Amino acid sequence: MDSRTVPSSEMMDSPAHIVKVLYIMIRREIETVLRPLGLTPQQGQALYALSQSPGLTNRELEQQLMIEKSSVTSLMNGMEKKGWVIRRSHPEDARMRQNELTASGQQIHQAAHAAVEEVKLRSRSALTAEELQQLTGLLSKLHQVYHPS
Template identity: 30%
Template sequence: MTDVPTAGQLWIVLVRCTKALTEHVEQSVAEAGLVLTDFMILEALLHKGPLTITEIQSKILLASGSMTAAVDRLERKGCIVRRSIQQDRRARQLELTPDGRALIERIYASHKAEFEALMSVLGDDERRQTYASLKKLGLHAAAAHARR
């Protein structure tokens, strides 16, 4: 029988796992000429359709200064356009251009295959358990933070 990991040990394992996975994704998207932030914005637009900057920020958990720089960069590359919203003339919606869509579809297909290969170390039951446990822990931590 193995010892039960302490909260500190679990934290270290989570951080190291996240770091390793993030480094893998960063290297993968860099090969396509993007940084992780750019990839996350394009991926959100691919799967959710046109979104405002605020909507994207809430989905990818990015600070507003970083978000503005990334949106400007993607716009200069011709991957996205900003469009006015009739209901709120102050808000701007981001939309993929045809070139941006082609780029993210290609990169995302490769990214998805790489992540499936990385996650293949976990069996189906381990994936379900890991998913459930991390979701439970994340929701609990968010609720505890909200109560502070």
């Protein structure tokens, strides 16, 4: 390992840096488990969002996935081409499209969800229930600093 891959102890004293490093490490693991399914993490997130809330519009996906409008459009176009998503006109506004999973989309979502849950389980199993509750509380508190209700 070189100095670029090992955070200094000073950097690891910063909560923001620790969160960033963990995010990158977990994202890499998720990429690794989704790759054999032919999915990107962003596609996996979109499949999950649509499984939980069928009929989401692109604008709603922008907000949930925290990505740009053009990225959502590209994402949905690609997923539609793969047969995972069907897009319908919104009943109240013909300019808007609602996105829903197809049967194929549901299947790939279930496989992706199972794979991602394995990664999440590794993280959760490293902590006791009390530590996990404490960590969640602390991270929620930090979240409020950047995104007050």
